Amino acid sequence: YAVLRDRLARAGIEHRFEELQETACRLAVAARDAHGKGRVAGSLGPIGASYRPDLAPPADEAAQVYAEIARLQAPFVDLWIAETMCSVDQARGALLGALGRGKPVWLSLSVDDRDGTRLRSGEPLADMLxxxxxxxxxxxxxxxxxxxxxxxxxxxxxxxGLPFGAYANGFTHISVDFLKPSPTVEALSARHDLTPQAYAEHALGWIAQGASIVGGCCEVGPEHIAHLAQRLQGA
Structure with missing residues (x-):
């Protein structure tokens, strides 16, 4: 997700970009193989910073960044997820870089913490249609x-009219400190009320809306997914 040249450059390790991409992919494949089934999704995360589409380059420039990542991940992954895209232009750049490579591409968008009808950029989510x-x-x-x-x-x-779904986070909110340059997750706080049982109720509601892909993002752990899987298997 965060193995991007611009982020590594800030830490002085951009020269390790290709090495880290391959290492991440190999670890994911090994985990899948050890489990015995499943698909490996290559992550195309936001350039600049999460939740800061104002820091992202224009779509045509971003497409070149994502095309390089997709090329490096292609031997290992079964599909790509362009995730936490917070504006229409940010999503366009990721799609332009990933599509047309013979593997599925999923686009995942992040919306306002208080208003699910708006992207984090402030644009109406409907503008994505x-x-x-x-x-x-x-x-x-x-x-x-x-x-x-x-x-x-x-x-x-x-x-x-496309297959759709959701994977929510378990943060209390996206803090002001996290929106500053080069943040770490220490600037975010986890919820204590989002138990596996509570999360499963939300996810089952999404499925009732027609969602065919559900999962969990930050602070939603294996115990949440295990409980959701049990609920689905018992349904």
Whole structure:
């Protein structure tokens, strides 16, 4: 997610970009193989910083960045997820860089913590629909936003007519400190009320809306996913 040249450059290790991409991919493949089944998704994360689409380069420049990442990941992954995309232009850049490589591309968008009808850029989520019609990813999702706002967001992206879904986070909120340059997750606080049982109730609601892809993002752990899987298997 964060193995991007601009982020590594800030830490003085951009020269390790290709090495770290390959290492991440090999670890993911090894984990999948040890489990015995599943698909490996290559992450195309936001350039600049998470939740800061104002720091992202224009779509045509971003497409070149994502094309390089996709090329390096291609021997290892089964699909790509362009995730935590917070503006229409940011999403366009990621899709342009990843599409057309013979593997599925999922687009995942992040919406406002308090308003699931708006991207974190402030743009209406509905403004994404023309882009989805134009470039047609294989699925569209909402991620790294509170579970409480997902239902409103899913109602909108369902209009695209694509497979859709959600994987929410478990943060109390996105803090001001996290929006500063080069933040770490220490600037964020985890919720204590989002138990596996509570998260599963949210996810089952998304499925009732027609979602076919559900999971968890930051602070949603294996115990949440295990409980959700049990609920789905018992349904």
């Amino acid at each position: 023309p882009l989805l019609a134009e470039l047609t990813p294989d699925a569209v999702l909402i991620n790294c936003s509170p579970p409480e706002v997902m239902a409103d967001a899913l109602e909108i992206i369902a209009e695209a």
